[in-house]
Amino acid sequence: MGERLDRSAGIAEPGTTQISATGGRASGPSHPVRAINRVFHGRRRLGAGSLLGAPLGWMMFVYVGSLLLLVVSALYRLDPKTQKPTHDLTTDNLVAAFKFWDPDVWPAVWVFFRTAAVAMLVTAICFVIALPVAFFVAKVAPRWIRRGLIVAMLMPLWAGYLVKGYAWRAMVSPAGGRFAAAGQGEGGFLESVFGWSPGFGRTAIVVALVYLWLPFMVLPIYAGLDRLPPSLLDAASDLGAKPFRTFRSVILPMLLPSVAAGSIFTFSLTLGDYIVPQIVNNGQERFMFGTIINATLGAPNQPLAAAYTLWPLVIIILYLVAMKRAGAFDNL
Amino acid sequence: MSTTPTPAIQLVGLHKAFGSGEHEVVAVESVDLSIEAGEFFSLLGPSGSGKTTVLRMIAGFETPTSGAVLLAGRDVTHSAPYDRDVNTVFQDYALFPHMTVLQNVEYGLKVKRVSKAQRRQRAIEALENVRLAEYGRRKPSQLSGGQRQRVALARALVNRPKVLLLDEPLGALDLKLREEMQVELKAIQRDVGITFVFVTHDQGEALSMSNRVAVFNHGRIEQVGTPREIYDHPTTGFVAGFVGTSNVLSAELSAELLGAAKAHSLRPERIRIVDKPATGEISVAGIVSDVQYLGADSRVRVDLADGSHLLANVPSDGLVGVAIGGSVRLAWSRAAASTVAESEPDSEDPNQIGGNQ
Numbered sequence: 001m002g003e004r005l006d007r008s009a010g011i012a013e014p015g016t017t018q019i020s021a022t023g024g025r026a027s028g029p030s031h032p033v034r035a036i037n038r039v040f041h042g043r044r045r046l047g048a049g050s051l052l053g054a055p056l057g058w059m060m061f062v063y064v065g066s067l068l069l070l071v072v073s074a075l076y077r078l079d080p081k082t083q084k085p086t087h088d089l090t091t092d093n094l095v096a097a098f099k100f101w102d103p104d105v106w107p108a109v110w111v112f113f114r115t116a117a118v119a120m121l122v123t124a125i126c127f128v129i130a131l132p133v134a135f136f137v138a139k140v141a142p143r144w145i146r147r148g149l150i151v152a153m154l155m156p157l158w159a160g161y162l163v164k165g166y167a168w169r170a171m172v173s174p175a176g177g178r179f180a181a182a183g184q185g186e187g188g189f190l191e192s193v194f195g196w197s198p199g200f201g202r203t204a205i206v207v208a209l210v211y212l213w214l215p216f217m218v219l220p221i222y223a224g225l226d227r228l229p230p231s232l233l234d235a236a237s238d239l240g241a242k243p244f245r246t247f248r249s250v251i252l253p254m255l256l257p258s259v260a261a262g263s264i265f266t267f268s269l270t271l272g273d274y275i276v277p278q279i280v281n282n283g284q285e286r287f288m289f290g291t292i293i294n295a296t297l298g299a300p301n302q303p304l305a306a307a308y309t310l311w312p313l314v315i316i317i318l319y320l321v322a323m324k325r326a327g328a329f330d331n332l
Numbered sequence: 333m334s335t336t337p338t339p340a341i342q343l344v345g346l347h348k349a350f351g352s353g354e355h356e357v358v359a360v361e362s363v364d365l366s367i368e369a370g371e372f373f374s375l376l377g378p379s380g381s382g383k384t385t386v387l388r389m390i391a392g393f394e395t396p397t398s399g400a401v402l403l404a405g406r407d408v409t410h411s412a413p414y415d416r417d418v419n420t421v422f423q424d425y426a427l428f429p430h431m432t433v434l435q436n437v438e439y440g441l442k443v444k445r446v447s448k449a450q451r452r453q454r455a456i457e458a459l460e461n462v463r464l465a466e467y468g469r470r471k472p473s474q475l476s477g478g479q480r481q482r483v484a485l486a487r488a489l490v491n492r493p494k495v496l497l498l499d500e501p502l503g504a505l506d507l508k509l510r511e512e513m514q515v516e517l518k519a520i521q522r523d524v525g526i527t528f529v530f531v532t533h534d535q536g537e538a539l540s541m542s543n544r545v546a547v548f549n550h551g552r553i554e555q556v557g558t559p560r561e562i563y564d565h566p567t568t569g570f571v572a573g574f575v576g577t578s579n580v581l582s583a584e585l586s587a588e589l590l591g592a593a594k595a596h597s598l599r600p601e602r603i604r605i606v607d608k609p610a611t612g613e614i615s616v617a618g619i620v621s622d623v624q625y626l627g628a629d630s631r632v633r634v635d636l637a638d639g640s641h642l643l644a645n646v647p648s649d650g651l652v653g654v655a656i657g658g659s660v661r662l663a664w665s666r667a668a669a670s671t672v673a674e675s676e677p678d679s680e681d682p683n684q685i686g687g688n689q
Contacts, residue, residue, distance in 0.1 A: 229424065229426065231422045231423075231424055231426035232426050232428060234391075234393050234413070234420070234422070234426065235420070235422060235426035235427075235428070236428075236439075237392075237393075237412065237413040237414050238391060238392075238393075238413045238414075238418075238419055238420045238488075239414075239419065239439050239440035239443060239487070239491065240414045240440055240443040240444050240491070241414060241439075241443045242412075242414055245443060249439075250428055253430045254428075254429070254430055
């Protein structure tokens with residue numbers, strides 16, 4: 001980096017002297033901003049470097065660095081006596097975590113597939129709900145309502161994650177549950193108002209996750225629809241396509257990148273989530289894969305837990321590659 | 333004209349307002365129009381004059397607030413676009429970016445369940461007609477503006493509609509390409525013989541291509557006629573100023589010079605600079621305030637005693653003795669000036685030196 005800067009400075013030398021020879025006398029030293037401008041003039045790398053250096057460094061350090069740390073810590077040997085990771089490197093943890101033929105690993109594999117299935121289900125439900133909502137906001141609602149609806153879509157993001165988790169617990173809490181609202185009968189909100197509740201369990205997990213991640217599907221689809229030129233819809237109709245045909249042959253294919261972008265959020269966020277599922281599952285079952293990682297961490301076996309995190313990491317990387325092919329990043 | 337067969341398009345008392353209450357904007361007001369089958373008909377006017385809204389109501393993208401749209405005698409005022417036998421070439425072309433050129437052209441036939449072999453053949457023919465046969469496999473993004481425009485044309489014409497609507501289709505092209513496409517469009521219209529309704533703000537385009545022109549201003553039709561009628565006998569001051577360049581003589585000046593207290597329109601090319609007017613000619617003296625060299629002709633601006641000015645187009649080699657600040661005598665034949673109704677001036681004020689050529 002330093003060498004490159006030196007070289008570009010060397011190239012710019014003659015120009016620099018020339019500028020200070022002519023313009024410098026008139027107003028040079030008295031204008032510090034001009035002096036700074038002169039340093040950057042014609043040196044694009046220096047300019048880009050000083051603009052992006054800090055944020056890029058932060059991204060490298062925090063995001064890539066922590067991922068690398070995860071991989072490295074999966075290689076640490078656990079001291080059997082102290083139960084603490086040592087800095088001796090070993091592949092034992094990785095082998096243990098990826099030993100799919102070992103029946104001891106099968107329960108974890110089963111939980112992992114279940115988690116991936118929940119992530120796909122949540123993504124699919126989010127898509128089915130988000131599409132008409134986003135379409136209404138982007139293409140049907142009058143302009144003055146639109147802004148209010150966008151705020152309404154974003155509003156749930158203002159509330160804390162745990163707050164929303166416990167809110168859903170209070171919603172689905174079954175008859176006689178701990179969160180029974182005082183004076184409202186025995187059960188939680190749904191039980192006391194509608195007389196029915198899914199109770200704690202798998203349905204509640206999916207419902208709560210859909211609620212949590214829905215805005216992340218609605219927003220990209222809304223943005224995609226907003227970008228869709230209205231003349232394309234007119235053109236399809238003009239060429240004889242009825243509304244459903246227009247939707248199938250023009251809107252949906254053009255929305256594919258937006259749907260892919262939204263699904264990256266809903267899929268990966270669900271895949272990694274285990275806290276809210278625990279909350280609305282009354283802490284009964286290790287339903288999501290994250291609980292296994294968490295339990296391994298608390299075993300305590302931090303290196304093995306780190307090795308287990310590579311499972312979802314691999315899946316998410318594969319998913320990102322597939323979505324890249326689908327064009328999810330083409331117009332971000 | 334009333335004895336001719338059913339017109340291709342009839343607009344009856346067409347009215348369109350957007351918004352409501354105090355935000356209401358009237359886009360089109362009491363438009364009555366009858367377009368014959370096979371005509372090349374232009375809707376001409378400045379932006380915001382309502383011409384595109386009229387086109388969109390014919391296509392079915394907008395529903396009139398009141399009034400009716402009849403296509404070949406059938407009332408389609410409330411029919412959806414897919415139930416109308418018209419096709420549109422959009423201003424931004426509106427090609428489907430995720431489809432190839434061939435798929436774009438085939439789209440209308442596919443929707444109408446034309447067999448695969450037949451629609452492929454018709455689409456290829458349509459592309460050949462616009463000289464793009466080799467481009468079928470490309471995506472619209474890989475084409476130039478002029479090529480996209482021709483694909484849009486092929487995509488509309490392949491359906492063999494009774495009426496083709498064109499919404500400023502040449503607006504985005506550069507001058508040379510635009511002139512080529514004007515000739516090409518006119519030739520295609522002659523070949524296929526269907527009715528073209530052409531929206532444009534370019535008066536030269538409207539005059540050179542159309543059988544008839546309707547001039548729009550503030551949502552109303554100011555005049556309907558052949559290009560020659562519109563140019564030679566504009567009926568309002570707006571038409572006189574918007575179509576070509578014109579001098580609009582106020583009622584007072586007309587009373588003084590022509591003996592008729594009504595506003596008149598006078599084309600600059602009908603005015604001569606003379607030493608002495610011929611008998612029967614109208615003549616006025618003034619001071620030259622500007623001379624614009626335009627090549628073969630020059631445009632001379634002459635300030636009159638009453639504070640108004642006249643523009644005169646005179647041959648450049650007849651400019652000897654004409655200098656800014658000098659006095660000249662202008663003359664024109666009595667028939668050159670025609671009466672016009674005073675109309676609301678347009679905000680764009682086209683009646684300026686070098687304004688609309």
